Amino acid sequence: MVVVSYENIINMENKLLSAEMKMADLINSYPRLLRLIPRFGMKLGFGEERVKDVCLKADVSPTLFLLICNISAFNNSLPKKSEIKQLNISQLINYLKASHSEYIIKYIPELEKSIVSVAGDVNCNSRSANVISHFFDEYKEELLSHLSYEENIVFPYIANILHKKITIGYSIEKFEENHSNIDIKLSDFKNILLKYLPADCTSQSRYDALENLFILEKEVEIHSLIENKILVPHVSFLENLQSK
């Protein structure tokens, strides 16, 4: 477990990624960052442009972009307090919203397709098929309701704060309580598919579903990290400013 005394050393890693790098080099070195490009509204075909040029074109703060890159590439590299204060919060929220719609449009339907196909496989007995479909439906519902909670409650709340309006009876502290269930179920689902669905229910779709879950798990992990370690601290900082 890495704790506070290590913070400085972890931050050294920030220096690996710089706004002066070529964007193409950045993606080549950390392919996981490819997914960030569309979420920030950037387009491929960078040529030799530097990270900061691409950011400027897309009207994205290079600091925010690098911050998200750092967290996504090296889970542990969390920003310093001073960086959190200066954050461009509306751009961050745009990024989070774009990730949400990617989950809704891409990951969840792909996963659903594989699960439907696993359950529909003739070799899979009907009890196992029912159990797995039911678990997926429940998970999907929970994930979607979590996303819509963020879209409909959390983000508007933050927008209100930015416009110096006060929302009664809500504070960002309540947000974190809501998160962990999604991660736990995802991991359970992965283990059920990997370990406990009977061997007869094995088709290509089961592998597809697992691969999809591994990607989604990583995605959700980083997404939660961004929300818990950047979004929430920034908003509590704003809340404090407001209450003064």
Place this chain on the structure above:
Amino acid sequence: MKDKRKYRVVIIEPSVIVQKGIESIIISSGCEFEIVGLFSDFSHYSSFSYTLDPDIFLVNPGIIAFNRKDSIKNYLPESVNVPVAALLYMHVNGESIRQFNGYIDIYDNAAKITDKLREFILKNNSSEVISESFDLSEREKEILISVTSGNTNKEIASNFSISIHTVMSHRKNIIRKIGIKSVSGLTVYALLNGLIEQ
């Protein structure tokens, strides 16, 4: 249990200065530990591996961290179930750190270093005792069934006439063995394994 003998420490660290420093700290801390090997990397260690019988490895993660796909376990013979602690004084990415049973920071003082070493060794020994079997015991199955029918820890405790603490420790063991935490996940497990009917 290995009583009344010193804990045997193997240090794998490329820097001679650091090797000697950590060795002298551990030795001067009293009679609890002895250094049975000092190596600059795992390949030097492996030629002695059968004679040393260490209780703990203290390893500079730098020697494996260069390749993210590399795992510390690849360097140890499979039969070795000994805790591996990281010795940290330069940056290591978080994924690599998590492979270790814990870490010792170069800024830790002597007392903290020995406390940590002891803790890693003892923790590992106790988990060794519990994890003899990966399959759920009959009692764990009963508790699992009870959890899936929606009983609280308190209800389970009173149904089985055991303490809540015992219920919690059963539940922890169930989670550790099957890797499933949520009640609905556990229900799926119980259904697929025929422990309960739909």
